[in-house]
Amino acid sequence: MFNLNQDKNIYFSSIIVVIVFMGLFLFSSCKDDVLPKPSSYLRLDYPVATYANFENECPFTFEMNSEAVIKGEKDCGFTITYPKMKATIYLTYKPVNNNINTLLRDAQKLTYEHVIKADDILEQPYMNPAKKVYGMFYQVDGNAATNSQFYATDSTKHFVTGSVYFYAKPNFDSIMPAASYVKNDMQRLLETLKWK
Numbered sequence: 001m002f003n004l005n006q007d008k009n010i011y012f013s014s015i016i017v018v019i020v021f022m023g024l025f026l027f028s029s030c031k032d033d034v035l036p037k038p039s040s041y042l043r044l045d046y047p048v049a050t051y052a053n054f055e056n057e058c059p060f061t062f063e064m065n066s067e068a069v070i071k072g073e074k075d076c077g078f079t080i081t082y083p084k085m086k087a088t089i090y091l092t093y094k095p096v097n098n099n100i101n102t103l104l105r106d107a108q109k110l111t112y113e114h115v116i117k118a119d120d121i122l123e124q125p126y127m128n129p130a131k132k133v134y135g136m137f138y139q140v141d142g143n144a145a146t147n148s149q150f151y152a153t154d155s156t157k158h159f160v161t162g163s164v165y166f167y168a169k170p171n172f173d174s175i176m177p178a179a180s181y182v183k184n185d186m187q188r189l190l191e192t193l194k195w196k
Helices: 004-028 100-116 172-192
Strands: 051-054 062-064 069-072 078-081 088-096 120-126 133-140 149-154 156-167
Touching: 004 088, 051 172, 062 078, 062 172, 088 172, 100 133, 100 149, 100 156, 120 172, 149 172, 156 172
Parallel strands: none
Antiparallel strands: 051 062, 069 078, 078 088, 088 156, 120 133, 133 149, 149 156
8 A cells, every 4th residue: 555664755855855956046046136237427538639729800819629620600600619529619709889788797697597407607707908808707517508608808899708518418427528628628718819
């Protein structure tokens, strides 16, 4: 009929097989936890800037980065593009006709429209009495559409504004190297601005 010893042996063999499989399963699953890689951005290195003087029939001259491409617009306005960075500096020129207060207010209003997205707006006054160039340079920190803007004037005849825009979603951390590079170029433009 039934052999009790044989049933015990089958039972113990089954238990040993189950224990061995469980042991193998436990030892094979003892690896480090798999963690997702954190988001990262490419390291962007740009060439050392070299500057050249730009002059045409407009009533002002300035130095610009030789890597950038300039295109004249109407009324002595310009677009200076940086194709590798997907950035453009927009320069506008307006003659002063007893309207300096309006021009100043408009330039300041343009900058402070970005206060909603900006973390901070740093104002840096600029004065060069020898060249009769006076203005303000704005550094806009945070995820604003523009990271740098300026205006310059002699307060009697000429008024120039400049702002930079990137053709990318405004994520300041990812465009910071390019924004810093173009900001330096804009400061150089402002510092070398001369009226004719």
